[in-house]
Amino acid sequence: MDGGRPVASRSVKKRQDGVWRARYRDEAGKEHARHFKRKVDAQRWLDSVTASVVRGDYVDPKTARLTVGEWCDLWLVGYATRRPSTVRQAKVHVNVIRDGLGDKRLSDVKPSHVKAWTVQLQGKYAPSTTYAIYRRLAQIMSDAVHDGIIPKSPCSRRTSPGQAKQRPYVATTHQVWALHDAMPEHLRAAVLLGAFVGLRVSEAVALRVSDVDFMRGIVRPEVQYPDEPLKTETSRTPIPIPHELALALSANVERYGGPTIVTNQLGRPVGPAAVEHAVRAVRGTVEGLPEGFRFHDLRHYLASLLISQGLDVKVVQTRMRHANATTTLNVYGHMFPDTDESARAAVAVAFASRADSLRTEAGS
Numbered sequence: 001m002d003g004g005r006p007v008a009s010r011s012v013k014k015r016q017d018g019v020w021r022a023r024y025r026d027e028a029g030k031e032h033a034r035h036f037k038r039k040v041d042a043q044r045w046l047d048s049v050t051a052s053v054v055r056g057d058y059v060d061p062k063t064a065r066l067t068v069g070e071w072c073d074l075w076l077v078g079y080a081t082r083r084p085s086t087v088r089q090a091k092v093h094v095n096v097i098r099d100g101l102g103d104k105r106l107s108d109v110k111p112s113h114v115k116a117w118t119v120q121l122q123g124k125y126a127p128s129t130t131y132a133i134y135r136r137l138a139q140i141m142s143d144a145v146h147d148g149i150i151p152k153s154p155c156s157r158r159t160s161p162g163q164a165k166q167r168p169y170v171a172t173t174h175q176v177w178a179l180h181d182a183m184p185e186h187l188r189a190a191v192l193l194g195a196f197v198g199l200r201v202s203e204a205v206a207l208r209v210s211d212v213d214f215m216r217g218i219v220r221p222e223v224q225y226p227d228e229p230l231k232t233e234t235s236r237t238p239i240p241i242p243h244e245l246a247l248a249l250s251a252n253v254e255r256y257g258g259p260t261i262v263t264n265q266l267g268r269p270v271g272p273a274a275v276e277h278a279v280r281a282v283r284g285t286v287e288g289l290p291e292g293f294r295f296h297d298l299r300h301y302l303a304s305l306l307i308s309q310g311l312d313v314k315v316v317q318t319r320m321r322h323a324n325a326t327t328t329l330n331v332y333g334h335m336f337p338d339t340d341e342s343a344r345a346a347v348a349v350a351f352a353s354r355a356d357s358l359r360t361e362a363g364s
Contacts, residue, residue, distance in 0.1 A: 010049070012042045022046045066149060068109060069102030075140050083228055093136035096121070101137075106144055109154045118161040131163045168300035168331065169293060171195075175286050176301055182282035189252040190262045190275045193219075194298030197239050198320055201272040201295045203230070207261045209253050214246045221321075225272055237321045300332075307335045 010024035015035075022042035023033040032049075036042040066074075072094045079090055100117045101109060114137070121130040138155035145153050171179070180191040193204040202224040211220050219239045221230060230236055241249075249261055258267035262275070276295055283293045299320065306316050317328040 010046050012039060012046060014039070024049055066106050067102060068104050068106055069098045071106055071144055071149065072098060072102070072140060075143060083231075085228070090136065093133045094140075096133050097137050097140070106141075106150050109141075111154045111156065111159050114154050114159040118159070122161060127161070128163070130161050134159075134161055169290055169297050170304045170335075171289065171293070171297060171301045173301075173305075175289055176298065178286045179279070179282065179289070182285050183278055186256060186263055186265050187270070187275055187278050189249060190295070191298065192245060192248055193261065194295055195301050196245055197241060198299050198302045200224070200299065201275055203235070204295075205260065205262050205270055205272055205275060208259055209261060212246070212249060212261065214250045217241045217243055217246045232323060234323045235321050237318060239319065239321075303328075303332045304335055307332065 010022070012020060012022050014020050018037075020036045020039045020042040021033055022036065022045055023031060024046060025031050034042070034045060036045065076087075076091065076094060080087055082090075100120065101113065104113065114134075118130060118134055121133060125133070134155070138153065138160075141150070141153040141155050144150050176191070176195045180188050180195075183191055190201070190204050193199045193207060194201070197204075197219050199207065199219075199221060203221050206223045206225045206227065207219070207221060208223070211222050212218070213220070217240055219241055221236055221239070224230055252261060256263045256265075256267040258269060260269045262270060264270050264274070272295075279293070279295050283289045284291070303316055303320055306319055311319075313325050313328055316332065317325045320328060322328045
């Protein structure tokens with residue numbers, strides 16, 4: 001035993017043809033052998049194998065010959081248990097990974113290869129897309145380590161291309177209502193759900209009438225388009241809405257009578273594409289809205305509205321249904337009041353109190 005790990009059995013023997021045969025059995029009892037002209041080379045190879053066993057980074061030589069493309073195929077088989085939309089996105093990323101690294105052996109991929117590959121991606125894709133593809137490679141490589149196929153992942157903080165941090169566009173209240181009025185009447189409820197409830201487009205179009213408590217003013221998201229569970233439990237957080245918004249949503253239900261809040265003219269559910277297409281079609285008529293304005297930007301409006309009313313980060317996190325406050329601060333931190341000035345003012349108050357106390361003592 002060495003370091004709590006069993007050292008594989010091994011031997012070096014000379015064959016009748018004069019070649020030295022080095023052999024060992026791994027912890028699973030599987031035998032591996034190589035042949036060398038010199039005994040010193042056979043012993044050196046065997047020592048390196050033993051050292052890897054002791055370190056805990058031993059890898060079966062046969063599995064180490066897997067290419068990135070072959071491992072991606074195996075990885076996708078295990079990943080197929082996820083929701084279909086998630087698997088589709090993974091396949092898109094894997095296709096890009098195959099194009100750039102697919103022919104390389106897993107054990108041959110070095111950090112320098114990953115960095116060079118991400119540079120090529122940056123010339124083809126947006127920063128956010130490049131980062132997403134890189135994170136997929138990191139996930140795939142991490143799973144290869146977990147399965148004992150490679151000893152260490154070539155992906156690390158040093159190889160990461162970095163996640164693009166773009167400040168979201170925040171529409172004004174006037175622009176939000178102008179967008180609402182410019183939308184086809186049957187889709188205006190979607191704007192209300194995005195701007196004042198904070199639903200994502202796949203959540204907004206799938207919101208059922210039964211998910212809204214019109215009397216108490218509570219929206220409880222349960223599914224996303226087409227009829228799938230929400231990705232996280234946090235996304236199911238009930239959202240309080242004012243009486244005025246509940247009335248507006250109720251009126252839409254009364255007029256179109258569909259099973260969902262957002263419908264087409266005949267009261268039938270619509271998909272995200274219909275809403276996104278409508279936003280693209282009318283955004284140019286709203287003064288000041290950028291060309292790339294999307295339905296998702298309505299969530300940013302709600303966050304800014306809450307922050308402008310003095311709500312703290314934890315409340316904003318809950319209303320936006322973020323898993324943690326870090327996400328909220330990463331996206332909306334620049335909208336919160338200047339904390340440096342607030343801290344400076346707080347300390348100044350303490351000094352002012354001290355000065356008042358000294359003046360009182362001097363006067364007595």
